[in-house]
Amino acid sequence: MSCGSVVRVMLLAAIVAGGWRSVVIAQQASGAAIPSLPTRPDSVCPDDNPIAVRACGRERANTFTPPKTPDGKPDFSGFWGGSQVAHENLEAHVRTPDDNGGPSVIVDPPDGKVPIQPWAEVKRLENRARYIDQNAQCFQSGVPRHLYMGTYQFLQTPAYLVQLSEETNAVRIIALDGRPHVGKDIVLWQGDSRGHFEGNTLVVETTNQNGMPRLDQQGHFYTDAATVTERFTMFDPNTILYEATIDDPLVYTRPFTIAIGLHRNTRQGYELWEESCYEGESNATHLLNLGYRNYPGFSAKDAQIAKEAYERSRTR
């Protein structure tokens, strides 16, 4: 066990044994500087425009040789961070007391708008107005939303890429060994992910999500029939071009793609910490008192029924 692992085990043990004060003691006992805010190095590509990041990142990737694992694959290991902007709203939005604001992260279609079907737009508005976002209840964020926000760590072996998030301490395991997806009867918060390499790009296909997570705080949703295809391409030592295509034909008029830069956290000694999200969760109770409801999820069957009902109502 490495020194870092020992410290992490001590930290976890201390949290279990004595709570917050013990966290401080355990870290001071390690003798290391206390890891603080993430350090985000500059990227060789501009970071304020997803379309520009995608174009620049792809071009740079043509001549960049990423770090490699012992078996010769691109090595994505390390601490990374995403974009709060996408978490707030996939589309362009202004800065408010609630949001950082920013441009649309949708790079296809080029207008930056979510190509949502009319019936599904009605459902989206209902989601936002009536249902509690699963994030408020400490549920996992699903794919791709869990990579929009916070800090996470990638651990890579020949057979797996493991993505550990500090948020809700979620774990996502991407199989890289060519095994097939699990059966259709299994649905999961983080879905079932299978990855393969195309040159220096890791392509991950995720199916079997449970229809519970949403894509942003605006109520954009997808069903358990959705397929999400992600492309991870490192284009400089500290930046990954992250592209995710959401394909859910019942909800959207066409597949659409978002792009953001994932930035390596280079702060010395940084580590993920326990976030025992459920321990004091009270937002859901307050929101229920305000009239919101628990989100029951939305299956492909639900979507078909809702779509047909909407279309019937429009032809009357």
Place this chain on the structure above:
Amino acid sequence: MKARHHVAIVALMLVIRLMPTHAHHSLSVEFDTDKTVTLTGTITEMKWSNPHGWLYIDVKDAQGDIQKWAVEFASPNQLYRRGWRREDLPVNASVVVNGYRSRDNSARISATDVKLPDGRTLFAGNNEKQ
């Protein structure tokens, strides 16, 4: 030495205001960001709980009666990384808290910042601005 520590904290606060971070969920669903509130009170308890820390304070109203307020903070991990420490919020200390009032008009706010007895002002909120 203490002055240097304070300078470091202030510098840290300036830096983090330039950095994006995350909130688990939309703040405005539960709190009205058009209703800003400033409370001056005495700490009765600080809970370093997830997903949000909670500060409990006694506030004297205009009639001199004590009103008990609950103040929502960011998560302990976020607070710790920003420089908050357990000893910053001792029971009986007087603090000034800014934040947004809950939409149900109960005595709860979501904090943006807290002025501590030693004069430091620390960011306590869930959404840091870029």
